[in-house]
Amino acid sequence: MIIDISDILMKVGSSKDFEGNLVMKDTTYQGDEIHFHKPFYVKGNVVNVGEVVALDAHIEGTATLQCGMCTEPYDYLVDFDIQVNLKPSHDEEDPDIYVYTDALIDLHDIVTREFLLNLPTRRRCTEECKGLCPYCGTNLNKEECQCLVDDHEPIDSRFAVLKDFFVNRDREV
Numbered sequence: 001m002i003i004d005i006s007d008i009l010m011k012v013g014s015s016k017d018f019e020g021n022l023v024m025k026d027t028t029y030q031g032d033e034i035h036f037h038k039p040f041y042v043k044g045n046v047v048n049v050g051e052v053v054a055l056d057a058h059i060e061g062t063a064t065l066q067c068g069m070c071t072e073p074y075d076y077l078v079d080f081d082i083q084v085n086l087k088p089s090h091d092e093e094d095p096d097i098y099v100y101t102d103a104l105i106d107l108h109d110i111v112t113r114e115f116l117l118n119l120p121t122r123r124r125c126t127e128e129c130k131g132l133c134p135y136c137g138t139n140l141n142k143e144e145c146q147c148l149v150d151d152h153e154p155i156d157s158r159f160a161v162l163k164d165f166f167v168n169r170d171r172e173v
């Protein structure tokens with residue numbers, strides 16, 4: 001999705017609206033795969049504010065993320081706003097400034113970067129995800145393995161230490 005801003009570059013204060021579908025490319029982020037099965041819907045406007053061109057947009061869609069616990073893919077509802085500034089060339093002093101070339105704004109790279117910055121750091125297929133068994137790798141959402149047969153809580157070493165602490169403390173009392 002390319003926005004031609006040649007008309008608004010002529011005059012400070014002029015603006016234009018845009019809307020449409022933005023085809024996203026599958027990518028990898030922090031080691032997780034991210035897939036886009038449908039384009040994002042993007043609606044916004046660009047304003048020539050003098051030194052920069054200001055772009056506001058609302059973005060909606062769906063992305064398929066990878067669960068950080070069980071590594072299974074899951075659908076994530078995309079719904080966020082962006083507000084960015086653009087210049088005709090890179091600004092050494094401001095790395096957040098985007099660049100347009102030949103009076104054209106390519107929304108793909110802008111939306112991809114802003115989308116990744118907006119992603120939750122803790123990505124889970126569900127809040128209740130049980131993750132993988134740390135011993136045999138079984139997806140504990142789908143089946144139980146025999147590793148934790150004595151203790152059906154997934155083992156977390158930090159909690160195991162705490163549990164020992166409380167058990168021992170009770171004995172001492």
Ligand SMILES: [Zn+2]
Pocket residue numbers: 067068069070071072124125126129130131
């Ligand atoms: Zn999961």
Ligand SMILES: [Zn+2]
Pocket residue numbers: 133134135136137138145146147148
């Ligand atoms: Zn297991």
